[in-house]
Amino acid sequence: MRKKIITSGSTFIDIDAFACLFAYKELLDLKKEEAEIVVTAACNSSVTQKYKDLNVNKTDASVEDVDFVVIDVSDPDHFDKIVKLDNVSHIFDHHPGFESYWSEKIGEHAVIEPIGAAATLIFREYEKENLLEKISPSSAELLAVAILSNTLNFQAKITKEEDKIAYEELKTFFDYSSTFEEEYFSEVQESIEKNILDSLKNDSKYINPELFIVQLEVWDSKHIIDNFQEEIDQFLRSANSEVSFLNLIELDKKRNVIICNDDRTLDYLEKYFSEFDIDREKKIAITPHVMLRKEIITRISKHTTIYNR
Numbered sequence: 001m002r003k004k005i006i007t008s009g010s011t012f013i014d015i016d017a018f019a020c021l022f023a024y025k026e027l028l029d030l031k032k033e034e035a036e037i038v039v040t041a042a043c044n045s046s047v048t049q050k051y052k053d054l055n056v057n058k059t060d061a062s063v064e065d066v067d068f069v070v071i072d073v074s075d076p077d078h079f080d081k082i083v084k085l086d087n088v089s090h091i092f093d094h095h096p097g098f099e100s101y102w103s104e105k106i107g108e109h110a111v112i113e114p115i116g117a118a119a120t121l122i123f124r125e126y127e128k129e130n131l132l133e134k135i136s137p138s139s140a141e142l143l144a145v146a147i148l149s150n151t152l153n154f155q156a157k158i159t160k161e162e163d164k165i166a167y168e169e170l171k172t173f174f175d176y177s178s179t180f181e182e183e184y185f186s187e188v189q190e191s192i193e194k195n196i197l198d199s200l201k202n203d204s205k206y207i208n209p210e211l212f213i214v215q216l217e218v219w220d221s222k223h224i225i226d227n228f229q230e231e232i233d234q235f236l237r238s239a240n241s242e243v244s245f246l247n248l249i250e251l252d253k254k255r256n257v258i259i260c261n262d263d264r265t266l267d268y269l270e271k272y273f274s275e276f277d278i279d280r281e282k283k284i285a286i287t288p289h290v291m292l293r294k295e296i297i298t299r300i301s302k303h304t305t306i307y308n309r
């Protein structure tokens with residue numbers, strides 16, 4: 001059997017990819033298969049310092065005569081640049097679009113399913129191989145935190161029952177406490193706040209020139225609003241769009257606080273989302289439950305024609 005290189009996407013590694021790489025390498029170790037993690041992309045803010053310190057990956061290695069296992073991405077255009085497409089042996093992903101491409105190429109070695117986190121698919125591999133009892137506390141914690149993060153505390157629509165079951169099971173394999181979720185998300189929020197402008201930039205999107213939506217996922221929205229109102233207003237204004245807002249997803253309270261710059265944007269939201277609680281004085285709209293940017297866009301596009309640019 002050829003050596004395996006385990007890798008992920010080219011732009012950045014989030015905690016889901018990071019956890020999967022670590023835990024899948026451990027699974028191959030347990031199976032006595034030779035494998036190495038190689039990643040050239042940087043980690044994003046979902047990978048907190050505690051996990052970064054695990055130093056899981058190399059940034060270069062010989063890629064001659066190896067097979068590639070690619071996790072948390074299946075669009076070949078977004079693979080880490082080290083990947084040789086013809087030598088991909090396994091794919092684990094939960095993003096749609098390339099299911100048939102890969103199943104034609106590598107058959108059942110392509111596991112691409114709509115599920116909350118790729119980490120749940122790796123958890124499933126441990127179960128399949130009957131090796132869950134041997135999972136290390138680090139791998140169990142990483143897979144758990146990946147599920148927590150990618151499902152947004154189980155609020156994202158893509159969350160499946162299997163994600164919840166995996167999470168409950170994984171909790172028993174590391175030192176879990178009831179403040180685990182809050183600790184993780186608060187640490188992510190701290191790193192977002194440390195570099196608020198970059199954080200806003202990194203998750204902002206022009207849906208078309210007239211509609212600009214920024215998204216942040218935080219534990220405590222009040223802390224962001226109290227400390228960064230000015231930066232946020234300025235950033236939204238600089239987009240120069242007809243409508244621009246920050247979709248602040250508040251994971252603790254399981255809702256969004258949408259921060260708007262002006263009445264025009266509030267009018268716009270009111271028109272499409274009668275269920276939002278709009279506060280004209282504070283220029284915010286509060287949703288009854290968590291809504292991702294893509295869900296907001298889907299709703300708007302049902303009523304209008306949105307041209308993506």
Ligand SMILES: [Mn+2]
Pocket residue numbers: 016017072094116117118150
């Ligand atoms: Mn993922």
